[in-house]
Amino acid sequence: MTIDFKGAERTLLVVLGPTGVGKTAVSLALARRFNAPIVSSDSRQIYRELPIGTAAPTAEELAVAPHYFIATHSVTDAYSAGQYELDAIQLLEKELFPNHPVVILSGGSMMYVDAVCKGLDAIPSIDESIRNFWQEEFHTNGLSFLQEELLRLDPEHYRQVDLQNHKRVIHALEVCTQTGRPYTELRTGQVKQRSFTIRKIGLNRPRPELYERINLRVDQMMEQGLLEEARRVYPHRHLNALNTVGYKELFDYFDGTWPLDFAIDMIKQNSRRYAKRQLTWYNRDPEIEWYHPDELGL
Numbered sequence: 148m149t150i151d152f153k154g155a156e157r158t159l160l161v162v163l164g165p166t167g168v169g170k171t172a173v174s175l176a177l178a179r180r181f182n183a184p185i186v187s188s189d190s191r192q193i194y195r196e197l198p199i200g201t202a203a204p205t206a207e208e209l210a211v212a213p214h215y216f217i218a219t220h221s222v223t224d225a226y227s228a229g230q231y232e233l234d235a236i237q238l239l240e241k242e243l244f245p246n247h248p249v250v251i252l253s254g255g256s257m258m259y260v261d262a263v264c265k266g267l268d269a270i271p272s273i274d275e276s277i278r279n280f281w282q283e284e285f286h287t288n289g290l291s292f293l294q295e296e297l298l299r300l301d302p303e304h305y306r307q308v309d310l311q312n313h314k315r316v317i318h319a320l321e322v323c324t325q326t327g328r329p330y331t332e333l334r335t336g337q338v339k340q341r342s343f344t345i346r347k348i349g350l351n352r353p354r355p356e357l358y359e360r361i362n363l364r365v366d367q368m369m370e371q372g373l374l375e376e377a378r379r380v381y382p383h384r385h386l387n388a389l390n391t392v393g394y395k396e397l398f399d400y401f402d403g404t405w406p407l408d409f410a411i412d413m414i415k416q417n418s419r420r421y422a423k424r425q426l427t428w429y430n431r432d433p434e435i436e437w438y439h440p441d442e443l444g445l
Contacts, residue, residue, distance in 0.1 A: 156248045157244045157248065157342070157343040157344060158248065158249050158250075158343065158344045158345075158346060159239070159249075159250050159252055159263070159264075159341075159343050159344065159345045159346070160177060160181075160183070160249055160250070160251050160252070160346050160348060161188075161252045161253075161260060161263075161264065161345060161346065161347040161348065162174045162177065162251060162252070162253040162348050162350065163188075163253075163254070163255065163260055163347060163348070163349055163350070163429060163435070164255065164349055164350035164351055164425070164429070165255065165350075165351065165357060165421075165422035165423075165425040165426050166255050166361065166418055166421055166422050166425065167357060167360045167361040167364050167418065167422065168350045168351060168352055168357060168360070168422075168440065169350060169352075169360075169440040170253050170254070170255065170350060171202070171204060171208065171253070172440070173253075173348075173350060173440050173443060173445060174251050174253035175208060175211050175212065176443075176445035177251055177445065178211060178212035178251055179211065179212070180445070181247075181248075181249040181251075182247070183212065183247055183249045183250055183251050184212055184213040184214070184215065184243055184247060184250055184251065185212050185213070185214050185215070185250075185251045185252075185253055186214075186215045186216060186235060186238065186239070186243070186250060186251065186252045186253070186263075187214065187215060187216040187217050187253060187254050188216075188235075188252050188253065188254030188255075188256055188259040188260045188262075188263065189201060189203075189216075189253075189254035189255060189256050189259070190228070190231070190254075190256035190258070190259050191256075191388070191391055192204075192216070192217055192218070192254070193216050193217070193218070193219050193220045193226065194218070194220055194221065194222045194388055195218035195219070195220065195221060196221065196222050196376070196379065196380050197222065197376065197380070197388075197391075197394075198218065198376075199368050199371050199372055199373045199376045200368060200373050200376060200377065200391065200393040200394055201391075201393075202364065202368070203217060203218065204217060212251075215235075215238060216231070216234075216235070222380055222383050222386055222388040222389060223383060223386065225272075226388075227272065228256075228258040228259055228262045228267055229262070229267055229269075229270060229272075231259055231262050231263075232262035232263065232266060232267055235259075235262065235263050236263065236341075239263075239343065240342065244343060250343075255425055257425060257428045257429070264341075264345050264347070265338045265339065266337075266338065266339030268333055268334050268336075269333070270322055270333055270334075271322070271325055271326060273321045273322070273325050274325060277321055277324050277325055278321060280324070281293070281317050281320050281321055281324070282317070284296075285313060285317060290310075290311070290313050290316065293313065293316045293317060293320060294310050294316060296320055297310075297316055297319055297320055297323075300320065300323040300329065301319060301323055301329035301330050301331055303329065303331040304319050304329065304330045304331045304334075307331075314390075345434075346436075347432070347434050347435045347436065348435075348436055348438065348443075349429055349435040349436060349437040349438070350437075350438060350439070350440050351426065351437055351438075351439065352439055352440070357422060358419050358422075361415060361418045361419055361422060362415045362419075364418075365393075365411065365414050365415045365418060366411075368393065369411060373393060373397070374397060374407075377393070377394050377397040377398065377401075378397075378401065380394065381398060381401055384398045392414060392417045392418050392421055393414050393418070396410045396411075396413045396414045396417065397410055397414075399413075
C-alpha cells in the first residue's frame, strides 16, 4: 500500500498516532519520497532542554529533511497552542507551500494538530497570577472544590467537561477568571478554512505490540541519559512544560517519594495511558485514514 498525491498541490500530510507508534520513521520516509519539509506538532519537542524524554529527532534524522518547531524554545518560555497555530500557519503560507507542494505535519499533541487543521478558538492568554491562583487552590482544596467553582461560574461547561481531568477544569476556571465570562461563551467550535488540502494518516499497532514498543522506548531513554536530563531541569519542575510524562515521575524520585525502579515503571504505565487517551481523541475524527506503519510500504 502506498500514499500517492498525483497532481496534488499544497497538501499538508498529517502523520499522527499514539506515542511510540513510529511516527518519526514514517514521517522521514514520506519526507524523502516527496522531498518535503517536516513541521513538528509535538508540544514538548519545541523545548531544547528535553530531547531525550520527548524522543526528539536525532541529528541524523534532522539531516534528512528541514524540520520546524524542534528545540526552538526553552522550558522557561511561555508558549501555547494558540501561539503555535499563528506561527505554524504563517510558516506554511509564507515559506513552505510557496516552495513545496507537500508538507509533512508530524506529532502526537492532539491540540497542536487541531490548531493547524481546524484552528482554535480565540481564548486569551492567562495572566501568571491567575494561573498561580488556581494551581494553589487545586493543591490546597482539591479537585472537588474546583469542580464546585466551575459549576458556579460556568454550569454549561461543567456538564460537558471531563470533571476528573484537573487540567481541563483548571483551564476553564482560568479563562472564566481572566475574561469575567463563562468559558462556554468563548468556545465556538467552528472549523477555520485553510488554503491547503489536509490529509490525515493515522498510525496504530495492535495494543500488545504498541505497549511493548512504549516499554522498550522508556528503557532506551533511561540508557540515553533521561535521568540526568530530568535532573538538569528539576529546578524548573513547577513549569507547565515539565508537567510531562517521563519528567514528573523522576521528580518524585528526586523528592524521595518513589524508588527509581518504581518511577521508571510509572513512566511506562503513564506513557501507555497517554497513548490510550490519544487514540480516544483521534477516534472521534472520521477524516483519519488508519494504517499499521508496515502497511505503507515506505
